[in-house]
Amino acid sequence: MRFLLRLPQAHLRKLSCSMSVLMGSKQFLEFCLLPSFAVSSSSSSSPSPSYSPGRQLSSVSRRIRPVLASRPVSKNSPFHQRTNGLSSYTSISRVPTPVDPEEEADKRGVSSKLVTLRRKLAEQGIDAQNCPPGQYSGLICPTCGGGDSLEKSLSLFIASDGSSATWNCFRGKCGLKGGVKADGRLPFAEPKEKVEKKVTVESLELEPLCDEIQEYFAARAISGKTLERNRVMQKRIGDQIVIAFTYWQRGELVSCKYRYLTKKFFQERDTRRIFYGLDDIEKASEIIIVEGEIDKLAMEEAGFRNCVSVPDGAPASVSSKETPPEKDTKYKFLWNCNDYLKKASRIVIATDGDGPGQALGEELARRLGKERCWRVIWPKKNEEEHFKDANELLMSEGPHLVKEAILNAEPYPIQGLFAFKDFFDEIDAFYHRTHGYEYGVSTGWKTLDNFYSVVPGELTVVTGVPNSGKSEWIDALLCNLNHSVGWKFALCSMENKVRDHGRKLLEKHVQKPFFDANYGRAVQRMNVEELEEGKEWLNDTFSLIRCEMDSLPNIEWVLERAKAAVLRYGIRGLVIDPYNELDHQRTTRQTETEYVSQMLTKIKRFSQHHSCHVWFVAHPKQLQQWDGSAPNLYDISGSAHFINKCDNGIVIHRNRDEKAGPLDLVQICVRKVRNKVAGQIGDAYLCYDRATGLYSDSPETPEMRLNKRH
Ligand SMILES: Nc1ncnc2c1ncn2[C@@H]1O[C@H](COP(=O)(O)OP(=O)(O)OP(=O)(O)O)[C@@H](O)[C@H]1O
Numbered sequence: 120m121r122f123l124l125r126l127p128q129a130h131l132r133k134l135s136c137s138m139s140v141l142m143g144s145k146q147f148l149e150f151c152l153l154p155s156f157a158v159s160s161s162s163s164s165s166p167s168p169s170y171s172p173g174r175q176l177s178s179v180s181r182r183i184r185p186v187l188a189s190r191p192v193s194k195n196s197p198f199h200q201r202t203n204g205l206s207s208y209t210s211i212s213r214v215p216t217p218v219d220p221e222e223e224a225d226k227r228g229v230s231s232k233l234v235t236l237r238r239k240l241a242e243q244g245i246d247a248q249n250c251p252p253g254q255y256s257g258l259i260c261p262t263c264g265g266g267d268s269l270e271k272s273l274s275l276f277i278a279s280d281g282s283s284a285t286w287n288c289f290r291g292k293c294g295l296k297g298g299v300k301a302d303g304r305l306p307f308a309e310p311k312e313k314v315e316k317k318v319t320v321e322s323l324e325l326e327p328l329c330d331e332i333q334e335y336f337a338a339r340a341i342s343g344k345t346l347e348r349n350r351v352m353q354k355r356i357g358d359q360i361v362i363a364f365t366y367w368q369r370g371e372l373v374s375c376k377y378r379y380l381t382k383k384f385f386q387e388r389d390t391r392r393i394f395y396g397l398d399d400i401e402k403a404s405e406i407i408i409v410e411g412e413i414d415k416l417a418m419e420e421a422g423f424r425n426c427v428s429v430p431d432g433a434p435a436s437v438s439s440k441e442t443p444p445e446k447d448t449k450y451k452f453l454w455n456c457n458d459y460l461k462k463a464s465r466i467v468i469a470t471d472g473d474g475p476g477q478a479l480g481e482e483l484a485r486r487l488g489k490e491r492c493w494r495v496i497w498p499k500k501n502e503e504e505h506f507k508d509a510n511e512l513l514m515s516e517g518p519h520l521v522k523e524a525i526l527n528a529e530p531y532p533i534q535g536l537f538a539f540k541d542f543f544d545e546i547d548a549f550y551h552r553t554h555g556y557e558y559g560v561s562t563g564w565k566t567l568d569n570f571y572s573v574v575p576g577e578l579t580v581v582t583g584v585p586n587s588g589k590s591e592w593i594d595a596l597l598c599n600l601n602h603s604v605g606w607k608f609a610l611c612s613m614e615n616k617v618r619d620h621g622r623k624l625l626e627k628h629v630q631k632p633f634f635d636a637n638y639g640r641a642v643q644r645m646n647v648e649e650l651e652e653g654k655e656w657l658n659d660t661f662s663l664i665r666c667e668m669d670s671l672p673n674i675e676w677v678l679e680r681a682k683a684a685v686l687r688y689g690i691r692g693l694v695i696d697p698y699n700e701l702d703h704q705r706t707t708r709q710t711e712t713e714y715v716s717q718m719l720t721k722i723k724r725f726s727q728h729h730s731c732h733v734w735f736v737a738h739p740k741q742l743q744q745w746d747g748s749a750p751n752l753y754d755i756s757g758s759a760h761f762i763n764k765c766d767n768g769i770v771i772h773r774n775r776d777e778k779a780g781p782l783d784l785v786q787i788c789v790r791k792v793r794n795k796v797a798g799q800i801g802d803a804y805l806c807y808d809r810a811t812g813l814y815s816d817s818p819e820t821p822e823m824r825l826n827k828r829h
Pocket residue numbers: 161162163164583584585586587588589590591592614738773782783784785807809
C-alpha cells in the first residue's frame with residue numbers, strides 16, 4: 120500500500136490553497152472552513168336549614184389578589200409554529216386573549232412601524248402582508264422566483280417590534296440576501312455575490328482506482344462494480360494516494376471528498392455541499408440516509424441504491440438551539456438537496472448506533488419532518504454491543520442482515536405520539552392483573568363495593584354539606600385500606616389540628632374512644648399500651664402536608680410535597696381537605712372555571728404519574744332554602760369542572776331530622792364513576808358509631824328503618 124500517514128509540508132501548503140483539511144472518519148466537518156457556505160447572517164351536629172361554607176374561594180382570592188396578583192405576562196398573540204421548510208407542514212394555532220390597554224398601545228406602536236416596513240419590503244418586491252413580526256416566514260424569492268419548483272426559498276424575518284426585516288434566499292444559485300429598517304436601509308442590504316467553484320475530474324486530477332485501493336474496499340466487502348458505478352476514484356498528492364469520493368448532481372461533478380486510510384478527510388473548498396450519491400434518490404419516494412460514503416456503498420451491496428450519505432459526518436451531540444434556516448449552515452446540504460428530498464414520503468435514517476450517529480439522526484429527522492422518517496436499529500453484535508453501522512454489519516454478517524435491518528426500520532419516535540404497540544406490555548399486565556388493584560381496592564364496606572372501589576391513579580371528589588362527615592368517612596376509608604392492603608397516605612387536612620386528627624384516626628384504628636367523654640358513651644377509652652401501638656401505626660401510615668407559614672399553600676406546593684411522600688414513604692393515596700383552604704390566586708385574565716380546570720389537571724397528572732389515589736374535598740356552594748336533602752355534585756362551589764374532571768364523585772349525606780329517619784345512617788351517594796371496572800352510580804348506607812368514628816355496613820335503607828319503627 121502506498122498511502123502515506125503523513126503529508127510532506129510542501130504538499131500540505133499546496134493543498135491548503137485548494138482544500139479544507141478535516142479529521143475523523145465520521146466526525147462533523149465544520150463549515151466554518153468553507154467560507155462560501157458560511158451564510159451569515161363544621162364541629163356541632165346541630166341541624167341547620169341553611170349554611171355558608173367557612174371560607175369560600177372568592178373571599179380568599181379577593182383578599183389576597185390585590186397584593187399579590189401580578190399583571191399577567193403572557194402576550195399570546197397568534198402563535199405560528201414555523202416549519203423548517205424541508206417539510207411541507209405548517210401548523211397554526213390561535214390562542215384568544217383578553218384585551219389589555221397597555222398591550223394595545225404597544226401593538227399600535229408596532230403596527231405603525233409594520234406599515235412602513237411592509238411598504239419598504241414591497242419596494243424590494245417582497246410581499247410581507249401576511250408575515251407576522253417576531254418570526255421567520257417562507258416566501259417566493261423576488262429574484263429567482265423559487266426556481267422551477269416555485270419553492271418558497273426566501274426566508275424573511277421581521278423583528279418583533281416591527282423595526283426591521285432581513286431576508287435570505289436559500290437557493291444555491293440565487294443567494295439573495297438583504298435587510299431594511301422601518302427608518303432606513305440596513306448596511307448589509309446589498310446582495311452578496313456567491314462564488315461556487317466549478318470542478319471536473321480533470322481539474323481535480325482524479326484517476327481510476329488502483330488495485331491497492333480496490334483491495335482495501337474488497338476487505339470492507341465493497342465490490343469493484345459498486346465502486347465503479349459510484350465513480351469512486353483516487354488522487355495523487357505528492358507520493359501519496361488518497362480515495363476520492365466524487366459528489367455528482369445530475370451528471371455534473373459538484374464536489375469531492377478525499378480520505379486517507381488513517382480516517383483523515385479533506386474536502387474541496389468552495390464547492391456546493393450536497394448528499395453523496397444524490398442522483399440515486401432523484402426519483403425515489405423512499406430513501407435511506409447514512410453517515411458516511413462507505414456506508415452508502417455498503418447499502419448498495421445490500422441491494423439499496425436509493426441511499427445517500429451526509430457529506431460531513433455526525434455532530435457530537437444534538438443542538439439544544441432551534442437554528443433559523445439561514446443560520447443552519449451545518450445542514451446546508453439539506454437545503455441544497457431540497458428538490459430531491461421533497462418527493463420522499465419515507466426516509467430511513469440509518470446513521471451510526473453511537474452517540475454522534477444518533478444525534479445526527481435527530482438533527483436530520485427534525486429538519487426533514489419526523490412524520491416521514493423511520494430509523495434503523497442495528498442488530499446486536501454480542502450480549503452488550505450492537506453493530507455500529509452498515510459497513511460493519513455487511514463485513515461481519517453479509518448483505519442479507521443489512522437488508523433485514525433496513526426493512527425492519529421503526530417509525531421515528533415523535534414526542535407525544537404513540538402507537539398502541541408501545542403500550543402492549545402495560546395492556547398485557549392489565550389483562551393478567553399482574554400490577555394488582557386492577558379492579559380497584561374494596562372500601563371495606565360490602566354495601567359500597569358494588570358502587571365504588573379505590574383505583575390507584577384516580578381522582579375522587581368528595582362533597583357534602585358541612586358536618587356531614589366527609590372528613591370522618593375519608594379517614595375511616597383510609598384506615599380500612601391500610602388494614603386490608605397496607606397502603607400509606609399523605610394528609611393535607613388544613614382544617615384539622617394535628618392532635619385532633621391523630622385522635623380521630625387512633626379511635627378508628629384502636630376501635631375505642633380516645634377520651635372518657637360523653638361522645639364515648641359506655642365504651643372504655645383506649646389504654647396507654649393501645650395508644651403507644653396506635654401512635655406507631657399513625658407514624659408508619661400517614662405523612663402530614665402542612666404549611667407552617669402564615670400563608671395558605673397552593674396546589675403546586677402541596678403536590679410537590681406529595682411527590683416527595685411518594686418517593687420517600689411510598690404513599691398510595693393523598694387527601695386534600697378541603698379545597699377552599701388552598702391558596703387560589705389566579706391571574707386577572709383567568710376565570711374561576713379556567714383556574715379550577717387547570718388545578719384539577721395538575722392533580723390528575725400527579726395521581727396518574729405516581730399511581731396515587733387522590734381524594735379532594737370540596738364544599739357545595741351556599742344552598743338557598745336547603746331542604747335537608749343531599750346536595751348535588753354540580754352544587755360544588757367554584758366550578759362544574761369538579762364533576763367534569765374527577766374520575767369519581769361522591770356526596771356524603773346524613774339525616775339530621777329524627778322524624779325523617781334514623782340519625783346514625785350515612786348515605787354514600789356515588790354520583791359519578793368514570794371507570795366501569797371500579798364501580799357504578801348508586802347509593803350505599805353505612806352506620807356511624809360516634810364513640811369510635813367507625814362506619815359499618817347498614818343492611819337497611821332509611822325508609823326500611825323508618826317503616827320498622829312505625
Ligand atoms: N353520621 C354522623 N352522625 C353523627 N355525627 C357525625 C356523623 N358524621 C360526622 N359526625 C360528626 O360531625 C363532625 C364533623 O365531621 P366531619 O369533619 O367529618 O364533617 P365534614 O363534612 O368534613 O365537615 P366540614 O365540611 O365542616 O369540614 C364530627 O364531630 C363528627 O364526629
